[in-house]
Amino acid sequence: MNYLVTGCSRGVGLEICKVLLEQGHCVYGVARSHSDSFSQLEKEYPDCLFFKNVDLSDSDNVRSILFKDFVSNKVILHGFVNNAAIAYDDIVTNLQLSKLQEMYAVNVFTPMLVTKYAIRNMLLHHTKGCIIHISSISVHTGYKGLAMYASSKGALEAFSKNTAREWGALGIRSNVVVPGFMETTMSSTLTQEQKARIYKRTSLKQATDIHSVAEMVAFLLSDKALSITGQNINVDSGTI
Amino acid sequence: MKEKVLSIINQIRAAKGLEAIPTLNLSDSLRDDLGFTSFDLAELTVRIEDEFDIDIFEDGLVNTVGEICAKLSK
Numbered sequence: 200m201n202y203l204v205t206g207c208s209r210g211v212g213l214e215i216c217k218v219l220l221e222q223g224h225c226v227y228g229v230a231r232s233h234s235d236s237f238s239q240l241e242k243e244y245p246d247c248l249f250f251k252n253v254d255l256s257d258s259d260n261v262r263s264i265l266f267k268d269f270v271s272n273k274v275i276l277h278g279f280v281n282n283a284a285i286a287y288d289d290i291v292t293n294l295q296l297s298k299l300q301e302m303y304a305v306n307v308f309t310p311m312l313v314t315k316y317a318i319r320n321m322l323l324h325h326t327k328g329c330i331i332h333i334s335s336i337s338v339h340t341g342y343k344g345l346a347m348y349a350s351s352k353g354a355l356e357a358f359s360k361n362t363a364r365e366w367g368a369l370g371i372r373s374n375v376v377v378p379g380f381m382e383t384t385m386s387s388t389l390t391q392e393q394k395a396r397i398y399k400r401t402s403l404k405q406a407t408d409i410h411s412v413a414e415m416v417a418f419l420l421s422d423k424a425l426s427i428t429g430q431n432i433n434v435d436s437g438t439i
Numbered sequence: 440m441k442e443k444v445l446s447i448i449n450q451i452r453a454a455k456g457l458e459a460i461p462t463l464n465l466s467d468s469l470r471d472d473l474g475f476t477s478f479d480l481a482e483l484t485v486r487i488e489d490e491f492d493i494d495i496f497e498d499g500l501v502n503t504v505g506e507i508c509a510k511l512s513k
Contacts, residue, residue: 272489319481319484319485322481322482322485323482323485323486323489368478369478
C-alpha cells in the first residue's frame with residue numbers, strides 16, 4: 200500500500216513511517232526539513248520511502264507541489280496521514296492574527312486541500328482509501344495557552360467526521376487519532392514541573408508513548424479497521 | 440477531445456449500469472439527462488483532469504456537457 204505522511208522527519212510522523220515501512224508499505228513522506236533519523240530510514244528502505252521538502256503553510260501551491268510532482272495520479276494512494284502541525288502557545292488576550300493564520304494554514308487549510316486531492320486520487324483509481332488526522336487531547340481537556348492550537352485540531356476533528364459521512368458510500372474512511380501529551384519537540388518547551396502536572400492528569404501517570412500512537416494509525420489504515428470511520432480514537436494514557 | 444469526454448462519460452455510466460450514449464449532446468444536463476450524482480461528477484472531474492490537466496470545477500459548478508467542452512477548448 201502507498202501512504203502519504205506529513206511531518207515525517209521527526210516525532211510521531213517519523214514513528215508512523217517506521218511502523219508502516221516495517222509492515223511492508225511504501226511511504227511518501229513530506230516535511231519542512233530532513234533529519235538524521237529519517238536519513239537512516241531512507242537507507243534501510245531505499246525502494247519504499249520517498250521524501251519531499253514542503254512548506255505546508257503554502258496552501259495555494261499544495262496541488263502542484265504534492266500532487267503533480269510527488270504523489271501524481273500514477274501513484275495509487277491508499278491513505279493520507281495528516282500529522283504535520285505547528286503549535287501556537289499563548290494566552291487568548293495575546294492572540295495575534297498573523298500567527299493564528301499561519302497556524303491555520305499548516306494545521307487546517309493545507310490538510311483540507313491535501314484531503315481533497317487524496318480523495319481525488321482515490322476516486323480515479325476506485326480505491327477504498329483511508330484518511331487519518333492527528334489531533335490533540337487539548338481539544339477535549341483544555342490547557343492554559345493552547346486555546347488557539349486546540350481550536351485548529353477541533354476543526355480537523357469536525358472535518359474528519361463529515362468527510363467520513365460524505366465519502367463512506369464509496370468505502371473511503373476518515374478517522375482521528377487523539378494523542379495525549381508526548382515527549383516530542385512540540386512539547387519540549389514545557390518545564391519538567393509542567394509536564395509532571397500534565398501526566399498527573401492521566402490514568403497511567405505518564406507521557407503518551409509515541410510508538411503506541413503510530414501503531415494505532417497503522418491499525419486504522421489497515422483492513423483490520425474496515426468498519427471504523429468517523430471516529431476519534433484517544434491514545435492518551437487515559438487522560439482524565 | 441469530444442471523443443475522450445464521451446468515453447469518460449460512458450465509462451462512468453457503465454459503472455452505474457446505465458447504457459452508453461452514442462454522441463455528445465452539448466445541451467445535455469449532466470445531472471438530469473446523464474443521471475450523474477455529485478459523486479459521479481466528482482469522478483468525471485478527476486478523470487477529465489487526469490486526461491486534460493484542467494479542473495472543470497475549479498471556478499464554479501458545471502451543469503451541461505457544453506460547459507465542459509467550452510472549458511476544455513479554452
